[in-house]
Amino acid sequence: MVERRLSWREARAEILRRIRTGIWPPGAQIPYEEDLAEEFGCGRGLVNRALQELAAEGVVERKRKGGTRVADHPVRRPKLEIPILRQEVEARGGVYGHLLLARALAPAPLEIRGRLKLSEAAELLHLRTLHLADGAPYAYEARWISPAGAPGVLEADFTKISANEWLLRHAPYDFGEMSIGAEAAEAEAAAILKAAPGAPLLSVERTTWRRGEEEEPAPITFARQLHPPGHRLKAEL
Amino acid sequence: MVERRLSWREARAEILRRIRTGIWPPGAQIPYEEDLAEEFGCGRGLVNRALQELAAEGVVERKRKGGTRVADHPVRRPKLEIPILRQEVEARGGVYGHLLLARALAPAPLEIRGRLKLSEAAELLHLRTLHLADGAPYAYEARWISPAGAPGVLEADFTKISANEWLLRHAPYDFGEMSIGAEAAEAEAAAILKAAPGAPLLSVERTTWRRGEEEEPAPITFARQLHPPGHRLKAEL
DNA sequence: GAAATTAATATGTCCGCACATATTCACCGC
DNA sequence: GCGGTGAATATGTGCGGACATATTAATTTC
Incomplete structure (x- = not known):
């Protein structure tokens, strides 16, 4: 009572x-x-x-x-804190920076086509970026962007603005998925992140779509970010 | 308009x-x-x-x-799906099981005291559990429970019910934190999870508290779950 | 007895009003 | 100017009533 x-x-x-x-x-x-x-x-x-x-x-x-x-399973949905790298870094009082390591327009690899649920083999913009916090490697990102889902993306200068922020601004998504796992660092990622080969990296993958007016949802981008050993994501319960 | x-x-x-x-x-x-x-x-x-x-x-x-x-940064808070192991396993159509590997009442290690923000060195119940999905290792859990925060915990039989579910039922929390990272498997965890030593494991840590009526929040439990290589957490954006 | 109709019921939505509360801004006295 | 005071204002909260809608239960009809 x-x-x-x-x-x-x-x-x-x-x-x-x-x-x-x-x-x-x-x-x-x-x-x-x-x-x-x-x-x-x-x-x-x-x-x-x-x-x-x-x-x-x-x-x-x-x-x-x-x-x-x-409900049969009264859900508790933990809220992940800010998944946007720049905010994540700046919230900790760090200085954010990023380096565009590679940029190419190429047919989508099979794995990426699957992630984006693309039926035809469209050309995607592929970027590789190193995100920095206070000059130290913070995340190594491989990203594929669909020009169809993000008009104007081919003209954008990603040395100045990170793909993450450009997309947020010019091609907002309606829904998406996120997946978190642990991976062993292969040679390239290890070198870029200054980690030992085989070291455990936190892997964060994101896929986003835009819901058209009456059409099928259009994929925007798929990104995989690898964080150096020791990195942890925080969430509130 | x-x-x-x-x-x-x-x-x-x-x-x-x-x-x-x-x-x-x-x-x-x-x-x-x-x-x-x-x-x-x-x-x-x-x-x-x-x-x-x-x-x-x-x-x-x-x-x-x-x-x-x-808002300056119109936030998107990804919602992590079901962090409760049993539901996680059963949602995938698997059969859930768990094995109590160790149980001991002991003074809190320094690291755990820090996690639970315990000032004095109280005795905590320490459990080590292996969670199974279809008989295969799903997560290796190390957990510390405060008898003060979870009255009756010392009498519970954790071979029958998992600590997770017992706590959910008998000592619900009011708030908590969660932290996700990647760790290399040390010998013991590797053996239990049937993974190679040094393999990348997904580490999920949870700490929960109960808010007293007018008192200070009381810590309930801290748990660290290590998942075998390949395991991924999913979230909706 | 089965099918169709009707009534009952609990939630969903909405309005108009009232008052509480926090914040800003203009004003005043010094 | 400077600090304090009070009015103006936008949001926060709440009530009571009304009607819509979906679903179940009861009733009637064949």
């Missing part, structure tokens, strides 16, 4: 607490909005808002007539 | 569109709620709701008196 009159944020917190502590276990039916509103001493609107947020987060499932129930 | 009367979801989408397409560039001031409400043909409440969601996502920044402006 609750004593005070709750705000909608407090109501959400209280509901979440009851789910987390097992008072309302997964699959259980939650009291109706009106009943909760009465218990919490607030209007139905506030309970509705709280429950809608929880539903959006995947904690509960709601159906008209049939009420609200706790 | 907009023709139809918009719902709050449509309003949010329209505002997001204007930001993404650069009509309202980063740093720009957004019209006031009332003006937008008039343009969208809806009440201020709906515009308020739309803008609040965008503010919660970090797309815009709002201040009382001073209005709403587009």
Whole structure:
């Protein structure tokens, strides 16, 4: 039971607490909005808002007539902090820099075509960039960009602005995927990152698409960033 | 300009569109709620709701008196998928299992004390567990649990239920951190995970706390999971 | 008894209003 | 000028009511 009159944020917190502590276990039916509103001493609107947020987060499932129930797997979605390299570096008080090591327009390798879900073998812009923090290697990036998904990309000068930032500005994506793993440094990456060959590198891959008006989603870019040994990504739970 | 009367979801989408397409560039001031409400043909409440969601996502920044402006770096927070091993395994259609390799009550090592921000050298429950997917090594976990933060933990039988799930059920956390990196397999981990010594392992560390009523937050647990080579974490952008 | 219709119900959406709260800005006295 | 004071203002929160919509349950009809 609750004593005070709750705000909608407090109501959400209280509901979440009851789910987390097992008072309302997964699959259980939650009291109706009106009943909760009465218990919490607030209007139905506030309970509705709280429950809608929880539903959006995947904690509960709601159906008209049939009420609200706790999701089978109440999800906790950790939020990864800033995946944009420049911000990552500057947030730590470092000076960001980048070097364009290679630039080429070439047919997409098979692996990349798969990542971007490209049916035909289109020509892609391929870039290799070294990102620096305070002059030290921070990430070695291999990137493929679809000129169809990012108009104007062939004219851009990526020695001045990083591909990451250019794309963010000129070809914003609608959705994408990210994948994180550990890889052994092969010779080239080891040399560039000043790591020992075979050293464990953190690998971060990103693929992004743009959703057309009524067409099929168009791939924009695929990028793989390799971080030197010791690098860690942080997230909040 | 907009023709139809918009719902709050449509309003949010329209505002997001204007930001993404650069009509309202980063740093720009957004019209006031009332003006937008008039343009969208809806009440201020709906515009308020739309803008609040965008503010919660970090797309815009709002201040009382001073209005709403587009964030300098309209943030995209990738959502990591299910970090709970059992669900991770079962979602891929695998059979989950786990083996308790070691259990001991011992004073906290210095490194762990630092992670949990423990001032005194309290005794912690230390566990080493091998998580399995279809019988194959999936993750090798080293975990320290504070009996103070997780009452009853000393009586739990972790051969039957994994520490992860026991904690989720009996000592839910309020907040925590997560850190992801790549490490070379030392001898013990390599043997247990059936990997070559020195092979690149994905390391996932989690620390969780519970927020007391009015007291200081109490640490619950710190866990480090090492995944065999090739393992990748997925996230949506 | 099966199928179609109707009623009941819980959530979804929205409005108009009111008041709280934080911040800015103009004004005032010195 | 300079610091303090108070009004103006945009957002934050909340209520109560209304109607829409989807789904289930009950009822009627064949």
